[in-house]
Structures are given as structure tokens and as C-alpha cells.
Amino acid sequence: MDRLSLEAPTGEITVFVGPSGCGKTTSLRMINRMIDATEGRILLDGEPVQNIDPPTLRRGIGYVIQQAGLFPHRKILDNVATVPYLLGWDRGKARDRAMELLERVGLDPALAGRYPFQLSGGQQQRVGVARALAADPPVLLMDEPFSAVDPVVRTSLQDELLRLQAELNKTIVFVTHDIDEAIKLGDRVAVLRVGGKLAQLADPKTLLSEPADDFVREFLGRDRGIRRLQFVSTEGLRLRTDLPAPEGAGTYLHGKDSLRTALDAALLSPTGSAVAVDERGEVVGVATREALDEALAEAAHG
Numbered sequence: 001m002d003r004l005s006l007e008a009p010t011g012e013i014t015v016f017v018g019p020s021g022c023g024k025t026t027s028l029r030m031i032n033r034m035i036d037a038t039e040g041r042i043l044l045d046g047e048p049v050q051n052i053d054p055p056t057l058r059r060g061i062g063y064v065i066q067q068a069g070l071f072p073h074r075k076i077l078d079n080v081a082t083v084p085y086l087l088g089w090d091r092g093k094a095r096d097r098a099m100e101l102l103e104r105v106g107l108d109p110a111l112a113g114r115y116p117f118q119l120s121g122g123q124q125q126r127v128g129v130a131r132a133l134a135a136d137p138p139v140l141l142m143d144e145p146f147s148a149v150d151p152v153v154r155t156s157l158q159d160e161l162l163r164l165q166a167e168l169n170k171t172i173v174f175v176t177h178d179i180d181e182a183i184k185l186g187d188r189v190a191v192l193r194v195g196g197k198l199a200q201l202a203d204p205k206t207l208l209s210e211p212a213d214d215f216v217r218e219f220l221g222r223d224r225g226i227r228r229l230q231f232v233s234t235e236g237l238r239l240r241t242d243l244p245a246p247e248g249a250g251t252y253l254h255g256k257d258s259l260r261t262a263l264d265a266a267l268l269s270p271t272g273s274a275v276a277v278d279e280r281g282e283v284v285g286v287a288t289r290e291a292l293d294e295a296l297a298e299a300a301h302g
Helices: 024-031 054-059 074-082 082-086 091-104 109-113 120-133 151-168 179-185 205-209 215-220 224-230 259-267 289-301
Strands: 013-017 060-063 137-145 170-175 188-193 197-202 251-253 274-277 283-287
Touching: 013 024, 013 179, 024 137, 024 170, 054 060, 054 120, 060 120, 074 082, 074 091, 074 109, 074 120, 082 091, 091 205, 120 137, 120 151, 151 179, 170 179, 170 289, 179 205, 179 224, 188 205, 197 205, 197 215, 205 215, 205 224, 215 224, 224 259, 224 289, 251 259, 259 274, 259 289, 283 289
Parallel strands: 013 170, 013 188, 060 137, 137 170, 251 274
Antiparallel strands: 188 197, 274 283
């Protein structure tokens, strides 16, 4: 790392993203002293982590890695209860907490008595998240936790993390090489360039609309304009209420879903239209191809 300086705000998700070899994982591991910084300071709530005994530090920070890293010889329940056991919790209390968390991360409690090899990759990653949350740490470090699963499972795990974060408000530092994942999950995104330098730190909307330089622009890709649409509301999208909903058309939640979601819905339709529904699932109108084109043109100049 080279003079990296940033803050991960309390209760937010800060994502480190960048090409291979840019120092994402190194930066993450310096926070919990799995790698010690050779110079500079890393502060946790104002206290230098260098002043905290590493095992004590790590027991207070949740850590989720690729491939879950579960103990193969321990049942799922005991995997989740690992840190509470280390902290000296009563066995019954630790197991109760583990059961509660298995349900919270969307796993069937019946899986508690199984071993890791008996679970799918996606299920194992959910166990890894549950284990990291078991002692209710204020800080959670996540190192490419969803990169080893297929795209459908990955999307569901991302959604689950956002749901959990809305409930728990943890301070999360998340590492990924996937810009779409960074934009979906991050309250703030730190783009690192090779050599451990910070290229840009911004919220996703600003990152997409105002890339700091050519490196960031190239890393975001040519389709960054499409990505920006997920921050544009469908509230002002003009609807036709005199048209029947086309058969086979995709739907979106009007005023709640983004323009990107409406566009994706339209792409599923043979007519190029998207069907707008309300929160009860009832049709409120049809966004025609012309209306979508107008909204896209406005978004491009907005």
C-alpha cells in the first residue's frame, strides 16, 4: 500500500475494489492485524489497532472469506458458535445464538446438525456470515465472500447481506474485484489502482457520474451509463393506462424500483414495454418503449 488514507464510516458498507494486485486484501487484513502495517496508523473507534492484542482484536471483528473457511470436523451449529465459545459464553447461550443466526441468514434450522460438506456452496457462505456475526461484533470484514458461487446464488447472497445490514447497521469493509457488486453493496466505494494507491473514494452514484480519471473510467467500463440507471427513480416515468399489459412482459414496482429495473423488464417483453405494478402487485400502467427512451435521454443529460 502507498499512503492509503480513508475512513470507513460507522454503520456503513465501504467496498474496496480494483484489479488484481492493487492491495485490496492486504488493506483489509491490516485492519485485524492478520498483516501488520509497516508504517502509518489504523484506528478502530480512535484506538490504534497496533495497541490491541491480535487475538483480542480478531474476536471483536467478524471475518468472512471466500469459500466460507468452515471447520470441516464441526457441525454447523458449533461452527457458528466458535467465537462465543472462545469468549467464554455458556454453551447453551452460544448455541441458542447460533440457532437464531442460522434463521436470520435464511438457513433452515434443520441444517444445524450437518457438517459443512453436506451443504451447498451458497449455504456454506451463509454459515460463514452467521459465524462472523455470532458475537455481535460492531465491525465486519468480508474478503470476496461471494466470488466462488454461481451468479444466481451470488445475487441472493448480496440481497441477503443488504437485508441484514438494514437490520444490524454494522460497519462493513468489503473486498471485491467485481464493480457491479461494489456498486450494489457499497455506501462508499474505494477504487484502488495497482501499487496500492487510492484512485477514488465516492458513493456509487458519484463514482459512476464523475470518475476521477481515465483509470477509474476504464475500470468502471463502457457500460457505466447503464449502471447509473440503478440510481434513477421510475417515479417520473410516463405510463400508458389505456393499454392492456403485454403478454410475457416483465414487471417493475413503479416509483420504488430503478430505471435500470424497468429497462431490464422491458427487455423481457416482445413489445419492448415494461408493466408497472404497485406494492400489491396490481398493474398501474404500461411504460412503452417511447416512454423508456424519453426517460433514458433525460437520465443521460441529468
